[in-house]
Amino acid sequence: MALRLPRIGTSQIVALGLILVANWIVSPQFFDIRVQDGRLFGSLIDVFNRGAPVALLSIGMVLVIAMRGIDLSVGAVMAICGAIAASLADTHSLPVVLAAALGAGLLCGLWNGLLVAVLGIQPIVATLILMVAGRGIAQLITEGRIVTFTSPDLAFLGGGSVLGLPTPVVLTLGMMALTLALVRGTALGLMIEATGGNPRASALAGIGTRFITVGVYVWSGLCAALAGIVASADILGADANNAGLWLELDAILAVVIGGTSLFGGRFSIILAVVGAFIIQAMNTGILLSGFPPETNLVVKAVVVLTVLLAQSPRLGGHFAGIGVLFKRSKSGGKRS
Amino acid sequence: MIRFLSRLTPVLATAAVFLAGFVVCSLIYPNFASLRVVMNLLTDNAFLVIVAVGMTFVIISGGIDLSVGSVIGFTTVFLALAIERWGVPPLWAFVLILVICAAFGACMGAIIQYFELPAFIVTLAGMFLARGVSFLLSTESLPITADLYAHLSDHALRFEGGARLTVPALVMLAVVIGGMVLLHLTRFGANVYALGGSRTATGLMGINVARTTVLIYILSSVLAGLAGIVFSLYTSSGYSLSAVGVELDAIAAVVIGGTLLSGGYGFIFGSFLGVMIQGLIQTYISFDGMLSSWWAKIATGLLLFAFIAFQQLTLHLARRSRRAPAGVHP
Numbered sequence: 001m002a003l004r005l006p007r008i009g010t011s012q013i014v015a016l017g018l019i020l021v022a023n024w025i026v027s028p029q030f031f032d033i034r035v036q037d038g039r040l041f042g043s044l045i046d047v048f049n050r051g052a053p054v055a056l057l058s059i060g061m062v063l064v065i066a067m068r069g070i071d072l073s074v075g076a077v078m079a080i081c082g083a084i085a086a087s088l089a090d091t092h093s094l095p096v097v098l099a100a101a102l103g104a105g106l107l108c109g110l111w112n113g114l115l116v117a118v119l120g121i122q123p124i125v126a127t128l129i130l131m132v133a134g135r136g137i138a139q140l141i142t143e144g145r146i147v148t149f150t151s152p153d154l155a156f157l158g159g160g161s162v163l164g165l166p167t168p169v170v171l172t173l174g175m176m177a178l179t180l181a182l183v184r185g186t187a188l189g190l191m192i193e194a195t196g197g198n199p200r201a202s203a204l205a206g207i208g209t210r211f212i213t214v215g216v217y218v219w220s221g222l223c224a225a226l227a228g229i230v231a232s233a234d235i236l237g238a239d240a241n242n243a244g245l246w247l248e249l250d251a252i253l254a255v256v257i258g259g260t261s262l263f264g265g266r267f268s269i270i271l272a273v274v275g276a277f278i279i280q281a282m283n284t285g286i287l288l289s290g291f292p293p294e295t296n297l298v299v300k301a302v303v304v305l306t307v308l309l310a311q312s313p314r315l316g317g318h319f320a321g322i323g324v325l326f327k328r329s330k331s332g333g334k335r336s
Numbered sequence: 337m338i339r340f341l342s343r344l345t346p347v348l349a350t351a352a353v354f355l356a357g358f359v360v361c362s363l364i365y366p367n368f369a370s371l372r373v374v375m376n377l378l379t380d381n382a383f384l385v386i387v388a389v390g391m392t393f394v395i396i397s398g399g400i401d402l403s404v405g406s407v408i409g410f411t412t413v414f415l416a417l418a419i420e421r422w423g424v425p426p427l428w429a430f431v432l433i434l435v436i437c438a439a440f441g442a443c444m445g446a447i448i449q450y451f452e453l454p455a456f457i458v459t460l461a462g463m464f465l466a467r468g469v470s471f472l473l474s475t476e477s478l479p480i481t482a483d484l485y486a487h488l489s490d491h492a493l494r495f496e497g498g499a500r501l502t503v504p505a506l507v508m509l510a511v512v513i514g515g516m517v518l519l520h521l522t523r524f525g526a527n528v529y530a531l532g533g534s535r536t537a538t539g540l541m542g543i544n545v546a547r548t549t550v551l552i553y554i555l556s557s558v559l560a561g562l563a564g565i566v567f568s569l570y571t572s573s574g575y576s577l578s579a580v581g582v583e584l585d586a587i588a589a590v591v592i593g594g595t596l597l598s599g600g601y602g603f604i605f606g607s608f609l610g611v612m613i614q615g616l617i618q619t620y621i622s623f624d625g626m627l628s629s630w631w632a633k634i635a636t637g638l639l640l641f642a643f644i645a646f647q648q649l650t651l652h653l654a655r656r657s658r659r660a661p662a663g664v665h666p
Contacts, residue, residue, distance in 0.1 A: 070456070119648050124400070124456065125597045129644070132584060133637020139630035240630075249460060262454050294475060297468030304461040308453050 012258060012274045019281040020044070026289040039161035043284065045169075051280030052168035053078070053244070055273045056227040057251035058258070059172075059179050060220030062272040065255050066196045067216050068264030069116060069123035074224040074251055076134025077108045078244030081228035083141040086238035089149035097154060102225045108134070109221020113214035131248070138240035148237035158233025168230045175226060176273055179219070183269065192216065196264030253300065254279055257307055346594025347606040349646065353639075354609050357616050365623050371499040373619065381615040382504035383408065383563040383570065384585055388593075388607040389515040390559030391586040396519070397531040397552050398599030399455035403444065403462035404560040405582035407437060409575070410470040411564025416478035416574025426484040434561050440466070441557025445550035463583070470576040477575040485572055504566045511559065515604040528552060532599025588636055589614060592643050596651075613639065 023043070024030040033042035057074045064071045085101040092100075108130060115126035149155075162170045183189040194202040195209045203209045227247075232238045257275035260267040282303070286296050362369035387404045394401045411433050418429040444462045448455050492500040519525040527548045530538040539545045568574055587597075589610030595602025617635050621627045 119645065121644055121648060122597055125591065125644055128584065128587065129637050129640045132588060132640060133634050136630040136633030136637065139628070140634065144628055144630065249464075252457070252460070256457065262457055292472070294468065294471030297464045297471060299468075301461045301464035301468060304457065304464065305447075308447075308457060308461065309451060 012271050012278065015257075016274055016278050016281060019278060019285060020047075023047075023281060023285040023288055026285065030288070035164065038164060039166065040164045043288070045166065047281050047284050048169045048277060049166040050284070051277045052166075052172045053227040053231050054247055054250045054254055054279060055172045055276035056175055056223050056230065057247055058254040058272040058276045059175055059269055060216075060223030061248075061251040062255045062258065062260050062267050062269055063179075063183070063192060063216045064123070064220050065252070065260055065262060066192050066264060066267035067213060068196045068199070069213070069216070070127065070252065070262075071112060071217065071220045071224075072124065072127040072248050073108065073112060073130035073134055074220060074227075075244035075246060075248040076131050076138065077105055077221055077224035078228035078231060078247065079135055079138035079238075079240050080108065080141065081105045081225035082232035082243045083138045083147065083238040083240050085154060085229045086147045086149050086232045087141060089151040089154040094151075094153040097151075098229065101229050102222060105221040105223075105225020105228070106218055107221070108224070109218035110214065112221065113217030116217060117210045117213040135240065138238075138243070142238055142240045144240070146237055146239045150236070154229075154233050155236055156233070158230055158235070168234070171226060171230060172273065175223060176269060179269055188212070193265055193267065196267075250279055251276070253304060256304070344603075345650065346643075346647070347603050347609070350593050350606050350609045350613070350643075354613050354616065357613065357620075361616065361620050361623070368619075368623060370497060371495055372497055375495070375499040375501055375505065377612060377615045377619060378505040378508065379500075379502045379570070380618075381611050382502075382508035383567040383579070384582065384589065384614075385508045385608055385611045386511045386559050386563040386566060387582060387586045388589045388611050389511050389604055390556035391583075391590050392515070392593070392595055392602055392604050392607045393519065393528055393552050394455075394556045395532075395587070395590050395595050395597060396599055396602045397528045397549070398535070399448065399549075399552065400459065400587070400597075401444075401553065401556045401560075402456065402459040402583050403440075403466055404556065404563070404586060405579045405584075406463045406466035406470070407440065407557055407560035408564040408567055408579035408582060409577065410466045410473075411437065411561050412568040412571075412574035412578050413470040413473050413478070413576045414574070415565065415568050416480050417473055419480055419482050420478060426482050430565055433565070434558055437557040437561030437564075438554050441554040442550055444557070445553030448553070449546045449549045467576070473576065474574075475576055477573055479573045480568060481572075485569060488569055489572065504570050507562070507566055511562065512604060512608050519604055524548070524551065529600060532596075532601070585611075585614065585636075588640050592639055594643070594647075596647060 020030070027043065030043045033040055033044060035041070057078070061071055061074065081101040081104050084104050085097050088097045088100055112123075112127050112130060115121045115129070116123050119126075157167050157171070160167045183192065191202070191207045191212055194205070194207060195212060199209055224244075228244060231243055254275035255267075255272045256262065257278055258268055258271035258273075260272060279300070282299060283296055286299065287293060358369070367373075387408070391401060391404065414433050414436070415426075415429050418424040418432065419426050424432065440462065444458055447453060448458050488503050492502045493506070494500055519528065527538070527543050530541065530543060531545065531548055531552075535545060538548075564579075567579060571578070590602070590607045591597060591610070592613060593603065593606025593608070593610035595606060614632075614636055617632050621629060621632055
């Protein structure tokens with residue numbers, strides 16, 4: 001029960017590998033990586049670079065979903081924080097810009113968390129409020145324009161590189177490591193799983209479920225803020241209308257592909273990130289193969305349905321491989 | 337009588353907000369309080385009301401349907417292609433698309449019911465699928481030039497002062513009345529409420545839960561298809577990117593209309609008023625001319641919050657008043 005990562009992650013990692021190989025078949029240069037100006041370039045690197053925002057979102061989302069919640073507002077929070085970062089970038093120093101953007105993400109998360117934990121509103125409704133209003137707030141910040149900036153400091157976060165890896169990838173890995181240390185290095189992860197499995201029993205067992213709930217939404221807000229900063233830095237500007245649009249759905253999809261049950265309970269941060277890269281690898285593959293990009297949504301729908309059916313309480317265990325994974329996750333996260 | 341009125345409190349609150357908003361707008365803009373503005377309000381929001389009626393059934397039953405916006409987009413593209421390219425007579429195209437939508441809803445309902453999956457994620461897949469298929473059909477905006485369309489958009493009940501009650505508005509009013517009858521006066525409607533209260537108890541009462549669930553999603557998808565027809569009448573075109581995000585507007589309208597998102601409680605008429613309040617905000621912004629469109633989103637978000645907080649408060653009070661007598665008579 002306690003140790004499971006290497007065993008249950010196989011199907012996702014195999015899936016990612018298969019998709020990458022499929023990409024290589026349609027585009028033989030897929031695995032070609034060249035070094036230019038001390039940075040790695042190539043389609044494979046691009047998959048990870050483009051997948052970084054969704055991967056960042058999925059790190060926060062997986063914790064929220066493990067608590068039986070859902071955070072629909074992450075796309076809008078991305079837009080808000082990206083707008084703040086872009087409009088401050090040319091007049092303030094990088095620490096101020098980052099503090100302002102991350103602070104905004106923290107406040108958004110705090111708002112969601114308070115609505116869910118204190119007012120007792122269902123997560124899907126509570127975060128819907130910010131999802132609807134958030135994009136309006138982002139447009140208010142940019143005054144409806146596409147704000148651009150030239151600051152090289154902020155641009156580094158989107159287009160620069162650390163040790164040859166693109167900065168977004170490094171940030172994603174850093175955030176993942178930090179979250180893992182916080183959640184798995186302490187009893188926090190166990191408490192999150194317990195609360196997601198049975199909130200009432202956990203509260204009776206002395207877990208501060210209310211505090212943890214708020215904390216998890218705050219973390220999701222922070223992850224969304226970071227994703228927003230990266231997305232803004234990447235395009236050297238902020239587009240309040242389109243930044244992070246529908247990415248909340250991709251993040252939820254990544255978490256579901258990563259094997260975390262929507263009924264709460266057991267979760268895996270690493271597999272959620274792998275799920276995000278699976279989605280991006282599929283997107284890239286469809287582009288490379290010359291199919292119209294419009295097929296993307298249909299493929300995504302088929303993937304969601306397949307994963308869902310494997311996760312279904314009715315079918316659990318009938319699929320070899322994925323089935324085993326979901327049967328296991330079911331025992332920890334069945335609806336009470 | 338008092339109990340009956342207190343049951344209606346959320347709808348009365350929504351109605352009061354709508355009336356107050358309308359009065360404020362009329363005081364600021366003297367031209368606002370005209371039949372023409374009201375009629376335009378009905379026409380411009382007709383498709384959203386139709387979707388919201390279907391969404392009300394789904395939400396009262398304890399589910400959610402995220403696919404409706406995509407279904408509208410798919411419907412408009414399908415109609416444009418069927419009528420203009422494949423030469424299907426418009427009325428047959430209408431029948432065909434409603435049948436397709438019914439099948440689509442039946443599939444989603446069946447998956448939710450038989451695989452015991454959350455409605456949220458199943459309809460999310462439906463949303464991807466419907467939008468993706470409409471992208472595959474065509475990514476251009478296709479004009480619809482059929483005679484029937486010109487005839488229908490010309491046809492309207494005319495009032496003095498240039499006010500017109502158009503065909504979309506008439507269809508919408510018929511759907512609202514039909515929805516009210518179906519939800520409040522039939523056995524199916526009672527089953528929908530029961531499902532939202534408790535699925536297990538509903539099953540134990542001998543109600544066919546599976547059949548009701550599938551029917552609810554069929555209803556929602558068919559109404560989304562009908563909304564798509566109305567939308568294509570309204571714009572005389574089909575476009576795969578039309579009605580993006582409409583599912584959120586519809587959910588917001590249903591919540592503002594006093595329906596509980598946890599299910600078991602709600603009114604069609606409230607959802608109608610919820611859409612009208614959103615329309616009122618839009619109209620106010622277009623009258624003002626200085627305010628930007630994003631204020632509409634922020635105002636809708638604030639309204640959502642106010643109504644949800646109000647719901648939580650009434651629920652809390654109801655629970656307390658229910659608990660009190662139990663303590664008095666142990």
